[in-house]
Amino acid sequence: MRKITAIAIISVFMATTSCNKQFDNAMKSQNKDVILATANDYYAQKKWRQAIELYELLPKMVAGTPDAAEVVYKVAYANYYDKNYQLAGHRFKSFAIGYPSDERAEEAAYMAAICYYQGSLDYNLDQESTISAIDELQSFLDNYPDSERTKNISELIEELTYKLELKYYEIARQYYKMMDYKAADLSFENVLEDYPSTKLRPQIINYRMRAQERLAKGSIFDLKEERLESAIAFTKQVEKDYPDSENSEEAVKIREELLKEKEAFTKAKSEYEAKLAERQAKLERLQESNKNGESKEEMEYNKKVEDLQRESAKQNTPEAGVKL
Numbered sequence: 001m002r003k004i005t006a007i008a009i010i011s012v013f014m015a016t017t018s019c020n021k022q023f024d025n026a027m028k029s030q031n032k033d034v035i036l037a038t039a040n041d042y043y044a045q046k047k048w049r050q051a052i053e054l055y056e057l058l059p060k061m062v063a064g065t066p067d068a069a070e071v072v073y074k075v076a077y078a079n080y081y082d083k084n085y086q087l088a089g090h091r092f093k094s095f096a097i098g099y100p101s102d103e104r105a106e107e108a109a110y111m112a113a114i115c116y117y118q119g120s121l122d123y124n125l126d127q128e129s130t131i132s133a134i135d136e137l138q139s140f141l142d143n144y145p146d147s148e149r150t151k152n153i154s155e156l157i158e159e160l161t162y163k164l165e166l167k168y169y170e171i172a173r174q175y176y177k178m179m180d181y182k183a184a185d186l187s188f189e190n191v192l193e194d195y196p197s198t199k200l201r202p203q204i205i206n207y208r209m210r211a212q213e214r215l216a217k218g219s220i221f222d223l224k225e226e227r228l229e230s231a232i233a234f235t236k237q238v239e240k241d242y243p244d245s246e247n248s249e250e251a252v253k254i255r256e257e258l259l260k261e262k263e264a265f266t267k268a269k270s271e272y273e274a275k276l277a278e279r280q281a282k283l284e285r286l287q288e289s290n291k292n293g294e295s296k297e298e299m300e301y302n303k304k305v306e307d308l309q310r311e312s313a314k315q316n317t318p319e320a321g322v323k324l
Contacts, residue, residue, distance in 0.1 A: 089115030
């Protein structure tokens, strides 16, 4: 048993050594046929990294030969299987552009789009990769509208678009959680404008109603009336656009609260305006009395001031004969 194990270990060691030697020889070789054959061998064995390193030596050597397209094609797939999606996407795209007459051009364009799709990050991370992926997928649809792959591509675009919708939806929700209701309402509105077919529309409408309600209730005096009217109008629009829905029921409840707030504000506004009018009237009466001369109170006050000034002058005036 030990002898069999030892033999197996030695065999594996010799095979590994032989493989490494084969790879090293190919890497040092200047013969394109040797490099290509070795790279293809590793490719067949699914040893992607070794295959990639060898294929990367070949572009200049095989330029202008029938092997050029094969090298680009295989290095693209080797990178894809090794999950180097960004590099694989670049290689596939280069193949599709560089060899448009090749029967594999459509496949390469499709794989390029798939690689960009695979490189899209989670919605809570930077979405530049997602935007690039959508562009590549759409490019495939534009270039190959009759391809049997278009259905799958359309589904992937829809999936990535939802990821963007969710990204901006969550940003708006963060504004709402921070009680920045004006920014929240505007951000939710932008999501609907940019993605009118979004599946998140019911949630967005609900958040917009609540954001407008809280913004109106917390507004300063000069802005409150206008914002209350705007919020009430929005609930009416929601009830009209989404009848027999949860948002329609919520709109009725929110509007009732807003109408109560409006009634209380109207009363407070009337009281404020009445007091303001009273003060204005007093001011006008005072200004009128000043035009007609000093009031009795002002005359008495001025007389007292003059008496005090005279008394102070007597006390501070030196007696006759006193030398200073």
